[in-house]
Every structure is written in C-alpha cells, then in structure tokens.
Amino acid sequence: MQELVQGIVAEGPSPRPQHWRGNYRICRVAPGWIDLYGHMNMACYAMVFDLLGHEIFGDCGFGADWTRQSRLGLFTVHAGIDYRREVREGDSLRVTLALQRHDDKRLFARLDMHQVEQGYLAATMAQTSLCASLQTRRATTFPPPMHERLAALM
Numbered sequence: 001m002q003e004l005v006q007g008i009v010a011e012g013p014s015p016r017p018q019h020w021r022g023n024y025r026i027c028r029v030a031p032g033w034i035d036l037y038g039h040m041n042m043a044c045y046a047m048v049f050d051l052l053g054h055e056i057f058g059d060c061g062f063g064a065d066w067t068r069q070s071r072l073g074l075f076t077v078h079a080g081i082d083y084r085r086e087v088r089e090g091d092s093l094r095v096t097l098a099l100q101r102h103d104d105k106r107l108f109a110r111l112d113m114h115q116v117e118q119g120y121l122a123a124t125m126a127q128t129s130l131c132a133s134l135q136t137r138r139a140t141t142f143p144p145p146m147h148e149r150l151a152a153l154m
Contacts (some may be wrong), residue, residue, distance in 0.1 A: 003153065005147045006055075010034065019046050022070050023056050023060075023096065023097065024056070024094050024095060024096040025055050025056060025094070025095050026092055026093065026094050026095075026116065027048060027053040027092070027095075028090060028091070028092050028093070028095055029044075029089050029090060029091045029092075029093065030089070031089055032082075033089070034088070037112075038088065039086035039087060039088055040086070040087045040088070040089075041080055041090075042081075042083065045083065045095070045113065045123050045125075046079065046125075047083060048093060048095060048113065049079075049081070049095060049111050049113065049123075049125045049127075050076075052095040053095065053097055053109075053111055053127070056095075056097045057074065057097070060149070060153060061146070061149050062074055062146070066146070067134070069104070069128060070143065070146075071133065071134045071135055072131055072132065072133060072134065072143070072146075073131075073132055073134055074107060074129040074130070074131065074132070075129060075130045075132040075139075076127055076129050077126070077128050077129065077130050078126075078127065078128040079122070079125055079126070079127045079128075080125065080126045081123055081125045082123060082125075083122075083123050083126045084120075084121050084122055084123055084124070085115070085120050085121070086122070086151070087113075087115050087122050087123050091116070091117065092115070092116035092117060093113055093114070093115060093116065093122065094103075094114045094116050095111055095113050096112050096113070096114075097109055097110070097111050097121065098110050098111075098112075098113065099150070099153055099154055101154070102150045104141045104142060104147070105130055105131050105139050105140065105141055105142065106128060106130055106131075107129045107130075107131070107150065108126075108127070108128055109126075109127045109129070109148055110124060110125070110126055110127070111124065111125040111127065113125075131146075133134055
C-alpha cells in the first residue's frame with residue numbers, strides 16, 4: 001500500500017467559506033496503480049476516493065485537528081463505486097465531493113472522479129459515514145458546532 005500512496009500528489013483551491021460543494025483535489029495515476037489490463041486497478045479507485053476525500057473533508061473542519069481535539073471521527077459504513085470509464089497511467093484525475101444530506105449521526109456524500117485531459121466522468125462513489133467516538137468505537141451524535149457546520153455546508 002505504501003507504494004500506491006507515493007503516487008498521490010494533491011492540489012486544489014482553498015475552500016470557499018461555508019459552502020464547499022465543488023472543492024476538489026487532483027492526482028496523477030501512478031505506474032504502480034496499473035493492472036494487467038493496462039488501466040487503473042479497481043482497488044486504486046477506492047484508494048484515490050478515500051485519500052483525496054479525507055483531504056477535502058479536512059478543509060471543511062472534519063480533519064485531523066477536529067479528530068484530535070474532539071476524539072471523534074467519520075467512520076465510513078458504506079461506499080459504493082460506479083466505474084464508468086477506464087483511466088490509464090499518467091492520467092490526471094480530479095476528485096470532487098458534494099454533501100447530499102445528514103442527520104444527527106450520519107453524513108451522506110457523493111464523490112466524482114473525472115479524467116482531466118479529456119474531461120470525462122471516470123467513476124462515482126456514494127459514501128455513508130457515521131460520527132463515531134474514538135473512545136467507545138460507537139456512533140454518536142455530531143456535537144452542536146459540527147452539526148451547525150454541516151447545515152451551513154449543505
């Protein structure tokens with residue numbers, strides 16, 4: 001897995017205040033992500049969505065600092081990837097994240113992966129996350145400031 005992580009180079013705009021739909025990160029498909037068929041291995045799609053999605057969530061206040069201070073985290077309980085078109089070594093990928101809805105404990109998001117040079121949608125991922133206590137390892141409600149933050153970001 002370490003070899004895969006080295007290929008990710010993220011860049012993107014600074015987050016817009018409050019409304020962040022459309023924030024994104026870009027990476028390039030590394031040689032180690034390519035399978036026998038000459039395209040990016042299916043597991044690498046999940047890796048890219050996960051690593052770049054974490055960065056975007058961090059921009060919104062749900063990153064490492066929040067976790068260290070609150071001892072809470074976002075645990076993914078469901079992720080479904082729809083593979084649309086293949087990507088190949090050296091392709092630039094843009095991952096965007098959009099919140100769809102939330103309740104007291106859950107957050108529903110959609111991530112899109114576009115191949116930058118040709119502009120096509122390569123894959124989408126629907127993700128459900130739970131606010132979880134790192135002490136109890138159980139779901140818990142979002143604290144009021146984070147619940148308010150989510151409402152402002154929708």
